[in-house]
Amino acid sequence: MNQLTNNENEAVVNPAPPAAETPERSPRRAMGVGLVLTLLVAFAAIGWFVYKGINTRVSAEKALVVQTDAAAILTVSVTHPKITGATQELVLPGNTQPLIDSPVYARTNGYLRKWYCDIGTHVKAGELLAEIETPEVDHQLQQAKADLETAQTNYNLAQITADRMVVLEKKGAVARQDTDNVVADMNAKKAAVASAAANVKRLEDLQSYEKVYAPFDGVITARNTDIGDLINAGSGSSAGKELFHISATNKLRVYISVPEDYEQAARNGAPATLTLNEFPGRTFPGVVVRNSNSIDLASRTLLVEVDVDNPTGELLPGAYVSVHLKYTGASANALTIPVTTILFRSEGLRAAVVRNNRAMLVPITVGRDFGETLEVLSGLSPHEQLILNPPDSLISGTPVKVEDAAK
Secondary structure, eight states: OOOHHHHHHHHHHHHOOOOOOOOTTHHHHHHHHHHHHHHHHHHHHHHHHHHHHHHHHHHHHHHHHHHHHHSSSEEEEEEEEEOSSSSEEEEEEEEEEEEEEEEEESOOOEEEEOOOOOOTTTETTTTEEEEOOHHHHHHHHHHHHHHHHHHHHHHHHHHHHHHHHHHHHTSSSSSSHHHHHHHHHHHHHHHHHHHHHHHHHHHOOOOOHEEEEOOOSSSEEOOOTTEEEEEOOOOOOTOOOEEEEEEEEEEEEEEEEEEGGGGGOOOOTTTEEOOTTTSOOOOOOEEEEEEEEETTTTTTTTEEEEEEEEEEESSSSEEEEEEHHHHHHHOTTTTEGGGEEEEEEEEEEEEEEETTEEEEEEEEEEEEOOOOOOEEEEETTOOOOSSSSTTTTTTTEEEEEEEEOOO
């Protein structure tokens, strides 16, 4: 009995080891756990890739929206208005002309014997230019002198006869009528002498025209004759042709058309300067000498003459020049802006400016037109940012981005 009890206690204290698992159940359990782990890893990887793809697409869409919004903003270049001073400059085109310019014609008929000056020759007043051979005039002069001698002889005889008749009349030897006839004949002979003398003087003057002289100091700009040419006196298409053309170039004149708005710049005595493309960087002083005192109805301009000294002959007649005149503006605080910043609208001129990163079309009042720039009397301030070359479709409030501000 005790032994049995002891055996039972031993059974309780030292339980028997469990029976060993069968070899078929252990690999199946391991395979199940591995499959679960594999599925979990696969699901995690798929989830990660899905998350990354969605996140990349969302980021790309956000970046595209940002780029689209940035591209929609107009990028512009700007400049600033310039303050005009009280004294401004007016530039007008003109052509130089000689102070004196004249053709030289023959005053007698004949043949050209010789010429002494060609184009480009500087001549003095009274200098011999050419000689004309006039045989007909020479013969006419000889005949006129002979006629003068005949008339003078007849007058001398008539005078002697008249003196004798006067003495005889006083003695009562001849009638008064006979004396009057003789005295009248003497006076007629005297008039014939004067007529013959005048004819001789006329032919002598024609003979003196055989020599052609320069009428003033200048430069020969044309020679239209040569030795042996038949010369006809006078001018015009039906008479003689021009022998020479002479121009006085020591002083030149320039005619300019000053717009009516700037006629104050063309006061007589006002200084002027000339510039030419062939003399870069150089200026030639001149002075306003006269104006027409009348506005041309067709062009609304005032014809003004500017004289410029040319002692060295550097300036040539017919050259294109720019005449600079000083002008005192009505407003010393006016602004000038480029014409490329202006937009033409049905309601009037508008200047495109940048305010708070937006384009604004500001109405302006325009003064004078300088060609590439305009004078603005009101509507703008000096610190405004003007948009250069704004598009015609630009409207107020359009967002813009300033690319570069011209100094």
